[in-house]
Amino acid sequence: MSKPDFVIRNLHVQVEGKEILKGVDLHIRGGEIHAIMGPNGTGKSTLASAIMGHPHYEVTEGEIWLDGQNVLEMSVDERARAGLFLAMQYPAEVPGVSNANFIRTALNARRGEGNEIPVLQFHRRLVQKMKELSIDPSFAERYLNEGFSGGEKKRNEILQMAMLEPRIAILDEIDSGLDIDALKIVANGVNQLRSDNIGFLIITHYQRLLNYIVPDVVHVMMQGRIVKSGDAKLAEELEAKGYDWLKQELGIEDETVEVEA
Amino acid sequence: MGEVTALNPVLRVAQALQEPKVVTEKRDAAWKLYESLEVPRLEKTDLRRVTWDVGEFEATGAEVPEDVASYVQGIEHSCALVVDGVVREIRLSDEAQAKGVVLVSIHDACTTHAEVWNRHFGAIVPADDSKWAALNMALFAGGVFVHVPRGAELEHPIEVVYVWTGRPFSACSRSLVVTEPLARLRYAETTFAKGGERFVNSHVLEVFASQASSIQVATADEWRKGGMHFVTRRAKTENDAEVDWVVADTSDGQAVELVESELAGQGSRSFTRVMGLGHGRAHVEITASMRHVGRHTESEISMHGALRDRANVIFRSRTQIEKGAVGAGSEQHDRMIMVDGTARADAIPMLLIDENDVERCGHAASVGKIDPLQVYYLMSRGIPQSTAVQMIIWGYLRDTVEALPSDAMRQIVVSRVERELAR
Structure with a gap:
């Protein structure tokens, strides 16, 4: 299998008629971890949702390519089967659908008809991954995200990622609402997956997560664009000095483009 | 009135079943009542076009449809098969026999178990309950009498399979279930109602839960288009008794159904869960009702419906707390989702409270x-x-399906739902 290759060119995205992303460019290859940082309301989560194909987000200009395939021509499920994964900030609750059944259906959709994973093998893998993520075994039969705490939902997103083994994984504020122990568990889950067969895009407010998942590239987003890119040191600098120095340096007064959290 | 050669409908049924005179007298009185009662006006179901035609009952000649025969063959627990008003088969498991459980036809029971029969028959769903209750009392044919003695706890369910093949007469099945104190029973009714001519059908189930006994009543109904189906199922509880209803309905015909617990005894409880999948041009009105009479009685109603096509489904949850039902507690949840088409759903919660001191x-x-x-x-x-949508709908209906008491019943409901969702 060749290394994943994920390219975004000049991406413009609207939500309810308002332009949120105003030309985003990114290039992620297998084995790389990219972090996108930035204050609230600068378009980070919009980028994640638009890549996955969330129905509320409309791409008005630009391109997204995964391994030479045009992502914008794909439906949401086709994007996932092509290897995209988004760990969501607010995953939906689906009563009556067990976690295990959901993950197995997803995995089999990815593997295709005739190539379904044997049930026992699936459960062995699920149990193993749950153990690694310190998820109580009872969560396999719990209904999808129903009654899960914030931290449990985040770990469950990482569990799905570990089971589905995507080619490009996007983590949207996976660190929000996590205490330090949960954060370490989640980071450990990501680090275990690290290989040339997967590229990561990690969206976060804080540098905290990046102490545990060391990124290769750090991007800063403001006003719906990537305004600065650097290495892991950039994240440390932002943590120490905040965003204001960068705004001054770039001559930006109001960094936001949207009202959402 | 009528042709000279035609027998009065009551006489036809009574002669066919060769029952005691006392029963025929009950029928006669009920028939007079049925004829005298006006067609009621229901808020959500138009009964003006119901023919109220009852046809001419025949006790012989019905074939058991193949799907039913193989379903019944697969049942391992105690069961009975009722086809077009005739009890065709009764099987009582070794377990049930050893525990002294009675499972006989409702017609035989009035002589073989006269004392219990007389005490409860028609006492829970009396003829004057509704026009269709009167009709049922007048023409009832086919059904069982279940009696569980004091303290007997049945591990496996008793299931009655009702088949309406659509022959040209009213189907009026009727059963009576009685548990003595501290007994425990799971009783199930599975119906196979074929589409057919436009006769009016009325099914009645009476359940009596004596002190501290516990009954789960599960139903898997599929009223197909053709007739007008009325269903009245009601349970009455003594002190500390519990009755739980599990109702799975996948009809595409016309039906007006009532599932009711009368919580008469102090500290008695009832939990009703209903799962409905409306499809085709179904018009189905299901009322889940709780009547709190005793002190410290508790109830919960949970109704989940999914609708497709041009179905019109009405879910009504009705809780009535009578004066004197001090400390009663109740909850209701109705949720309905529209899958596609131009279906219409009504979720109607009703609370009728006459007691000030309610929990x-x-x-x-x-x-x-x-x-x-x-x-x-x-x-x-x-x-x-498409798979995602099916998973979500299934998720929505699953809890009720899983509460059904046997694999056979779960499978038949699953196959009925899947048949409609996979289209």
Whole structure:
């Protein structure tokens, strides 16, 4: 299998008629971890949702390519089967659908008809991954995200990622609402997956997560664009000095483009 | 009135069943009542076009449809098969026999178990309950009498399979279930109602739960288009008794159904869960009702419906707390989702409270489409849209299906739902 290759060119995205992303460019290859940082309301989560194909987000200009395939021509499920994964900030609750059944259906959709994973093998893998993520075994039969705490939902997103083994994984504020122990568990889950067969895009407010998942590239987003890119040191600098120095340096007064959290 | 050669409908049934005179007298009185009662006006179901034609009952000649025969053959627990008003087969398990459980036809029971029969028959659903209750009392044919002695706890369910093959006469099946104190029973009714001519059908189930006994009543109904189906199922509880209803309905015909617990005894409880899948041009009105009479009685109603095509489904949850039902508590949840088409759903919660000292009384009702964010979430993991939608609907109906008492019953409901969802 060749290394994943994920390219975004000049991406413009609207939500309810308002332009949120105003030309985003990114290039992620297998084995790389990219972090996108930035204050609230600068378009980070919009980028994640638009890549996955969330129905509320409309791409008005630009391109997204995964391994030479045009992502914008794909439906949401086709994007996932092509290897995209988004760990969501607010995953939906689906009563009556067990976690295990959901993950197995997803995995089999990815593997295709005739190539379904044997049930026992699936459960062995699920149990193993749950153990690694310190998820109580009872969560396999719990209904999808129903009654899960914030931290449990985040770990469950990482569990799905570990089971589905995507080619490009996007983590949207996976660190929000996590205490330090949960954060370490989640980071450990990501680090275990690290290989040339997967590229990561990690969206976060804080540098905290990046102490545990060391990124290769750090991007800063403001006003719906990537305004600065650097290495892991950039994240440390932002943590120490905040965003204001960068705004001054770039001559930006109001960094936001949207009202959402 | 009528042709000279035609027998009075009551006489036809009574002669065919060769029952004691006392029963025929009950029928006669009920028939007079039925004829005298006006057609009621229901808020959500138009009964003006119901023919009220009862046809001419025949006790012989019905074939057992193949799907029914193989279903009944697969049942391992105690069961009975009723076809077009005739009890065709009764099987009582070794367990039930050893525990002294009675399972006989409702007609035989009035002589073989006269004392219990006389005490309860028609006492829980009397003829004057409704026009269709009167009709049932007048023409009832086919059904069982179940009696569980004091302290007997049955591990396996007793299931009655009712078949209406659509022959040209009213189907009026009727059963009576009685548990003595401290007994425990799971009783199930599975119906196979074929489409047929436009006769009026009325099914009645009476359940009596004596002190501290516990009964689960599960039903898997599929009223197909053709007739007008009335269903009246009611349980009455003594002190500390519990009756739980599990109702799975996949009809596409016309039906008006009542599932009711009368919580007469102090500290008695009832939990009703209903799962409905409306499809085709179904017009189905299901009322889940709780009547709190005794002190410290508790009830909960949970109704989940999914609708397709041009179905019109009405879910009504009705809780009545009578004066004197001090400390009663109740909850209601109605949720209905529209899958596609131009279906119409009504979720109607009703609370009728005449007692000031009530523990709690909550209700919630909603009607909506499938949440697009749930669909998006499942799709974002690679699951195709149609599969995602099916998973969400199944998830919605699952709890009720899983509460059904046997694999056979769960399978038949699953296959009925899947047949409609996979289209």
